[in-house]
Amino acid sequence: xxxxxxxxxxxxxxxxxxxxxxxxxxxxxxxxxxxxxxxxxxxxxxxxxxxxxxxxxxxxxxxxxxxxxxxxxxxxxxxxxxxxxxxxxxxxxxxxxxxxxxxxxxxxxxxxxxxxxxxxxxxxxxxxxxxxxxxxxxxxxxxxxxxxxxxxxxxxxxxxxxxxxxxxxxxxxxxxxxxxxxxxxxxx
Numbered sequence: 643x644x645x646x647x648x649x650x651x652x653x654x655x656x657x658x659x660x661x662x663x664x665x666x667x668x669x670x671x672x673x674x675x676x677x678x679x680x681x682x683x684x685x686x687x688x689x690x691x692x693x694x695x696x697x698x699x700x701x702x703x704x705x706x707x708x709x710x711x712x713x714x715x716x717x718x719x720x721x722x723x724x725x726x727x728x729x730x731x732x733x734x735x736x737x738x739x740x741x742x743x744x745x746x747x748x749x750x751x752x753x754x755x756x757x758x759x760x761x762x763x764x765x766x767x768x769x770x771x772x773x774x775x776x777x778x779x780x781x782x783x784x785x786x787x788x789x790x791x792x793x794x795x796x797x798x799x800x801x802x803x804x805x806x807x808x809x810x811x812x813x814x815x816x817x818x819x820x821x822x823x824x825x826x827x828x829x830x
Contacts, residue, residue, distance in 0.1 A: 646673065647695045648671075649667055650688055650691075651695070655734070655737045662685070664678055664688070693749055695734075697752060697755070697756035704760065707763070708766075713767045713768075714829070716767045724799075725798070725802060725816055728802045765790070766780055768794075769787040771829050790828055798824075
């Protein structure tokens with residue numbers, strides 16, 4: 643299963659959903675096409691499973707990051723975790739953000755869930771950063787914090803899309819570039 647999803651992620655990222663065939667994925671994974679259909683039922687279901695696996699990788703550290711008591715450090719870590727995900731899962735990033743971001747139905751809903759989780763965590767952290775008397779991230783962020791979080795996540799995504807074309811730039815340099823551009827505007 644894991645190997646099939648890995649191969650599917652690579653093929654979907656290179657060829658896109660519509661140009662990818664189940665036969666191509668089965669061949670790459672070293673399984674038969676009927677076995678692929680037995681596991682997933684359809685190409686749509688395989689694509690959704692691929693999106694889910696990629697998104698779960700992206701989300702794996704978010705809960706741990708939110709436990710950090712320093713909101714400024716937490717924002718830096720949220721940005722770094724996103725860049726680390728892109729660095730480690732380039733094919734998955736391509737599937738999740740290049741093609742699936744504009745999808746509708748179950749795939750679009752799943753991608754929106756993962757993206758909105760990052761936006762929510764960022765908004766609550768921005769709210770806390772701007773109201774330092776609080777004890778940890780608030781349950782709900784202000785409309786201004788949500789707007790800033792959307793801007794931040796969009797900017798980090800745009801930076802990651804550019805960075806993936808420039809792998810010669812070390813992750814730490816990209817992180818510093820993004821932090822120096824965004825952090826001053828995220829706090830009062």
